[in-house]
Amino acid sequence: MSDFKLTTIDEFDAATERLLETGRKVGADSWQLRVKNQTPHCKFGEQGICCRICSMGPCRITPKAPRGICGCDADGIAGRNFLRFVAGGAATHSDHGREICHTLSTVSRDGNYKVKDPEKLLRIAKEWGVETEGKDIYDLAHEMAELALMEYGKPHGVQRWLSRAPKHTQEIWHREEIEPRAIDREVSTAMHMTHMGNSSKAEALVRQSLRTGMSDGWGGSMCGTEFSDVMFGTPKPVDTEANLGVMKEDHVNIIVHGHDPSLSEMICEYAEDPEMVALAKSLGAKGINVAGVCCTSNEVAMRRGIPMAGNFLQQENVVLTGACEAIVVDVQCIFPALGPLSKCFHTKFITTSPIAQMPDSDFIRFNARTAGENAKKIVRTAVENYVNRKPELVHIPQLKQKATVGYSVEAIIKQLDKVANSQAEPTGTTKPLIDCITSGVLRGVVAMVGCNNPRVRPDSAHVELMKKLIKHDILLILSGCSAQAAARAGLMDKRAKDLCGAGLKRVCELADIPPVLHMGSCVDISRMVVLASQIAKDSGLNISQLPIVGCAPEWMSEKAVSIGNYVVATGIDTYLGVAPQVTGGPKVTELLTGGIRDWVEAAYTVETDIEKLGDQMIERIEEKRRALGI
Amino acid sequence: MATLFQRVFSGNDAVYGLTEGIIDKAIEQYGEEKAVSFPGTAYSLPCYYAVTGTKVTNLKELKEALGVVKTLMTRENELNDVFMSGVATALCAEFIEVIKYIDGATPYEEPCYGHLGDPVIRELGVPLVTGDIPGVAVILGSAPTAEQGVALVKSYQAQGILVTLVGGIIDQCQEMGYKTGANVRVIPLGKDVTSVIHVVSVAIRAALIFGNVTPGDAGALMTYTKDRVPAFVNAFEPLDDVIVACGAGAIALGFPVITNDDKDVPPIPKSLIIQKDVDKWNATSLEARDIKIKITNIDIPVAFASAFEGEIIRKG
Numbered sequence: 001m002s003d004f005k006l007t008t009i010d011e012f013d014a015a016t017e018r019l020l021e022t023g024r025k026v027g028a029d030s031w032q033l034r035v036k037n038q039t040p041h042c043k044f045g046e047q048g049i050c051c052r053i054c055s056m057g058p059c060r061i062t063p064k065a066p067r068g069i070c071g072c073d074a075d076g077i078a079g080r081n082f083l084r085f086v087a088g089g090a091a092t093h094s095d096h097g098r099e100i101c102h103t104l105s106t107v108s109r110d111g112n113y114k115v116k117d118p119e120k121l122l123r124i125a126k127e128w129g130v131e132t133e134g135k136d137i138y139d140l141a142h143e144m145a146e147l148a149l150m151e152y153g154k155p156h157g158v159q160r161w162l163s164r165a166p167k168h169t170q171e172i173w174h175r176e177e178i179e180p181r182a183i184d185r186e187v188s189t190a191m192h193m194t195h196m197g198n199s200s201k202a203e204a205l206v207r208q209s210l211r212t213g214m215s216d217g218w219g220g221s222m223c224g225t226e227f228s229d230v231m232f233g234t235p236k237p238v239d240t241e242a243n244l245g246v247m248k249e250d251h252v253n254i255i256v257h258g259h260d261p262s263l264s265e266m267i268c269e270y271a272e273d274p275e276m277v278a279l280a281k282s283l284g285a286k287g288i289n290v291a292g293v294c295c296t297s298n299e300v301a302m303r304r305g306i307p308m309a310g311n312f313l314q315q316e317n318v319v320l321t322g323a324c325e326a327i328v329v330d331v332q333c334i335f336p337a338l339g340p341l342s343k344c345f346h347t348k349f350i351t352t353s354p355i356a357q358m359p360d361s362d363f364i365r366f367n368a369r370t371a372g373e374n375a376k377k378i379v380r381t382a383v384e385n386y387v388n389r390k391p392e393l394v395h396i397p398q399l400k401q402k403a404t405v406g407y408s409v410e411a412i413i414k415q416l417d418k419v420a421n422s423q424a425e426p427t428g429t430t431k432p433l434i435d436c437i438t439s440g441v442l443r444g445v446v447a448m449v450g451c452n453n454p455r456v457r458p459d460s461a462h463v464e465l466m467k468k469l470i471k472h473d474i475l476l477i478l479s480g481c482s483a484q485a486a487a488r489a490g491l492m493d494k495r496a497k498d499l500c501g502a503g504l505k506r507v508c509e510l511a512d513i514p515p516v517l518h519m520g521s522c523v524d525i526s527r528m529v530v531l532a533s534q535i536a537k538d539s540g541l542n543i544s545q546l547p548i549v550g551c552a553p554e555w556m557s558e559k560a561v562s563i564g565n566y567v568v569a570t571g572i573d574t575y576l577g578v579a580p581q582v583t584g585g586p587k588v589t590e591l592l593t594g595g596i597r598d599w600v601e602a603a604y605t606v607e608t609d610i611e612k613l614g615d616q617m618i619e620r621i622e623e624k625r626r627a628l629g630i
Numbered sequence: 631m632a633t634l635f636q637r638v639f640s641g642n643d644a645v646y647g648l649t650e651g652i653i654d655k656a657i658e659q660y661g662e663e664k665a666v667s668f669p670g671t672a673y674s675l676p677c678y679y680a681v682t683g684t685k686v687t688n689l690k691e692l693k694e695a696l697g698v699v700k701t702l703m704t705r706e707n708e709l710n711d712v713f714m715s716g717v718a719t720a721l722c723a724e725f726i727e728v729i730k731y732i733d734g735a736t737p738y739e740e741p742c743y744g745h746l747g748d749p750v751i752r753e754l755g756v757p758l759v760t761g762d763i764p765g766v767a768v769i770l771g772s773a774p775t776a777e778q779g780v781a782l783v784k785s786y787q788a789q790g791i792l793v794t795l796v797g798g799i800i801d802q803c804q805e806m807g808y809k810t811g812a813n814v815r816v817i818p819l820g821k822d823v824t825s826v827i828h829v830v831s832v833a834i835r836a837a838l839i840f841g842n843v844t845p846g847d848a849g850a851l852m853t854y855t856k857d858r859v860p861a862f863v864n865a866f867e868p869l870d871d872v873i874v875a876c877g878a879g880a881i882a883l884g885f886p887v888i889t890n891d892d893k894d895v896p897p898i899p900k901s902l903i904i905q906k907d908v909d910k911w912n913a914t915s916l917e918a919r920d921i922k923i924k925i926t927n928i929d930i931p932v933a934f935a936s937a938f939e940g941e942i943i944r945k946g
Contacts, residue, residue, distance in 0.1 A: 416899075502708065506709065
């Protein structure tokens with residue numbers, strides 16, 4: 001029998017506790033402490049009924065003061081706050097996508113960035129009606145980059161990517177006026193609408209929230225994912241490891257943290273540079289070890305098998321090991337706390353993007369055109385810092401698990417081809433997956449995504465829900481910090497099949513997959529809506545009819561809300577383990593958890609009792625099955 | 631339309647009801663103490679013994695065993711329940727079959743074999759392990775035409791695959807004057823669908839004899855058959871609920887089912903495959919069971935395979 005065993009949440013916590021001891025020794029601050037300082041949170045903010053969008057305010061809604069100074073009611077305030085929340089998330093993903101498109105416009109045969117997956121580029125070009133015949137692939141790449149960049153600000157029309165959705169879904173979007181036009185325009189419109197003296201009607205604000213989310217998922221994020229694949233390769237199954245134990249005591253440890261793979265890919269390249277490796281050895285290290293945190297980690301894990309040190313709430317732990325020479329970051333979800341924290345250790349906190357500049361960091365500006373020299377300088381800085389390590393502070397928790405990752409839509413379909421009988425069944429489709437679902441071998445699919453949030457014991461909701469769902473023969477597709485929680489727990493080890501129900505177990509054995517599939521970073525949730533679209537087309541059903549639901553049990557960021565909006569708008573019911581800050585607006589709440597179903601055939605369910613959240617997802621999946629008679 | 635799971639459950643319920651009736655009638659007729667056993671086996675009721683670790687010696691124990699089987703018939707909508715229901719169907723079939731053998735009766739006659747004794751398994755076991763017999767085909771029902779049925783049997787036989795027959799295909803072979811028998815590795819089991827248990831019994835005893843599986847360790851049993859016994863089922867349309875339930879048992883043991891029934895049967899990758907064209911069943915089945923046969927085709931006017939080694943040439 002195998003000696004396989006999941007790492008428990010208790011073991012996660014014990015490791016963290018041991019690291020916090022080091023932190024206390026050096027006088028370091030931690031998120032655990034800061035949560036205490038911030039508790040209890042302001043109820044007005046929590047319910048979304050505090051408004052500070054003009055200087056007549058701040059206003060807040062109470063039973064005695066049911067309207068703000070301008071006369072806006074609770075729904076107007078909660079709705080506007082929600083829409084701005086979404087706009088923040090959409091702007092973030094979309095700007096990430098934009099950077100990728102700019103990077104694409106720099107590709108050249110002998111440059112820092114190349115076209116690694118020309119086939120995918122040709123496929124997208126065809127999709128967009130771009131002539132490819134007789135064109136140099138690099139000329140085509142530049143042309144596509146221009147076109148993609150135009151998606152951000154084109155004056156007319158709607159997003160090109162929308163045509164990937166089934167016809168029925170496209171009709172809904174058109175009918176409901178939630179087709180995203182230019183990506184940036186939806187964010188601007190959101191900011192416009194929420195200005196003092198514009199929209200205060202719940203329906204209008206929620207509708208624009210959906211459209212803004214759509215501009216992310218079916219716009220900016222999709223640009224990010226698709227063109228990252230073109231430049232860095234479309235992910236295919238690859239073995240890696242996860243959790244803090246991937247850091248090596250006798251190596252220079254470089255942690256990449258953030259989101260944009262343009263940086264992390266280049267760091268990985270230069271970490272293998274013989275000159276840098278030799279430098280590391282000359283300073284007494286055995287080599288250079290790159291590991292990741294958050295979504296940039298997902299990116300390089302998916303494409304290179306670079307190990308994943310941890311997810312969102314592990315970022316301080318990485319430094320607390322005392323073995324981190326540099327934590328190199330670009331944008332998004334980076335704790336400013338890393339600055340002061342790194343000062344307690346020898347760690348260099350290296351910021352690289354003008355978008356995310358922080359005090360107490362070394363700013364090494366990273367630019368696509370000078371990426372090579374920038375990356376080399378960053379790696380050199382890290383390596384040279386090895387000699388400053390304080391051995392008495394070094395403690396790397398010896399926890400890690402094996403993981404198989406890299407399940408892009410393309411890889412999933414390729415994997416499914418392996419179980420199709422070439423004599424009897426077509427290949428290149430999602431039909432084997434549909435057959436498993438129709439026959440009942442699999443009950444359905446849950447897309448689990450999202451962050452960590454101190455409101456939930458870190459990773460406990462992710463992992464417990466996953467365990468519950470796979471036992472019930474539900475396949476999981478994951479991204480972001482949810483995926484990392486799974487990997488760290490061991491659920492991406494193929495041996496985790498033994499924790500599944502008989503159906504999923506059999507599927508894992510026959511298709512040679514782990515029971516939870518890592519589909520990538522947060523922009524890669526665009527892969528999930530493409531997959532759902534493909535399943536709908538291959539099955540002839542509408543997306544909303546499929547026994548598929550989305551779930552963000554420990555979500556935290558504005559991005560997560562933007563994601564939720566495009567997932568729901570795509571027709572997929574979405575389950576949240578943390579309540580959005582709208583509960584003070586009854587109409588807004590009703591719309592999000594029910595009313596929008598009339599528009600887009602899906603809605604949100606909020607349930608902070610994780611056990612119940614799981615039961616509700618299972619029940620919803622079974623309900624959809626009953627409706628289909630399967 | 632019933633779902634696949636509902637069909638399995640309903641087929642299982644039907645067989646269970648039938649089994650209960652037959653056992654009760656036998657008790658009425660012979661009394662509880664009447665001995666029950668299959669000839670030529672040291673494994674009691676091999677399937678029941680392998681799954682539960684309990685040997686059954688008389689009708690009273692058989693009735694108790696039926697109670698145990700009932701506990702396998704959980705009815706949640708999950709594959710484990712379907713698998714167990716499939717196994718329960720197989721066990722019921724074994725109970726029905728063993729009663730046929732009461733008092734040393736010989737319920738099967740030429741060309742059918744019914745129960746196969748341990749010596750047959752020991753004899754077949756070695757070539758199964760060495761790969762000389764690369765697979766075991768279980769053909770069930772009637773082919774669209776007798777010609778197609780015989781062609782299918784022959785195609786497997788020519789690949790050295792052991793072929794077992796249940797139901798109408800036996801008549802079709804006879805009709806075409808096709809030679810069958812253990813010596814040529816084409817074994818007609820019986821005309822009733824329950825006689826399929828006699829090949830299941832072979833697979834299960836292989837696990838006990840060669841796989842050293844502990845009787846009662848159902849998990850290890852299913853892993854062994856899935857990994858080591860290269861069997862597959864070819865079931866001709868129409869599939870009724872009982873056959874579908876038996877199919878679930880086969881799939882539980884790791885044996886894919888290939889059928890030409892595309893009505894009310896949802897395909898399951900690698901497990902339940904719909905192939906309308908019976909002429910492609912051989913290739914479809916081998917791929918489904920991952921059986922790879924390296925064939926050197928010797929261009930001669932007669933079939934050539936190890937299966938014909940035991941063939942007896944009669945005068946005339």
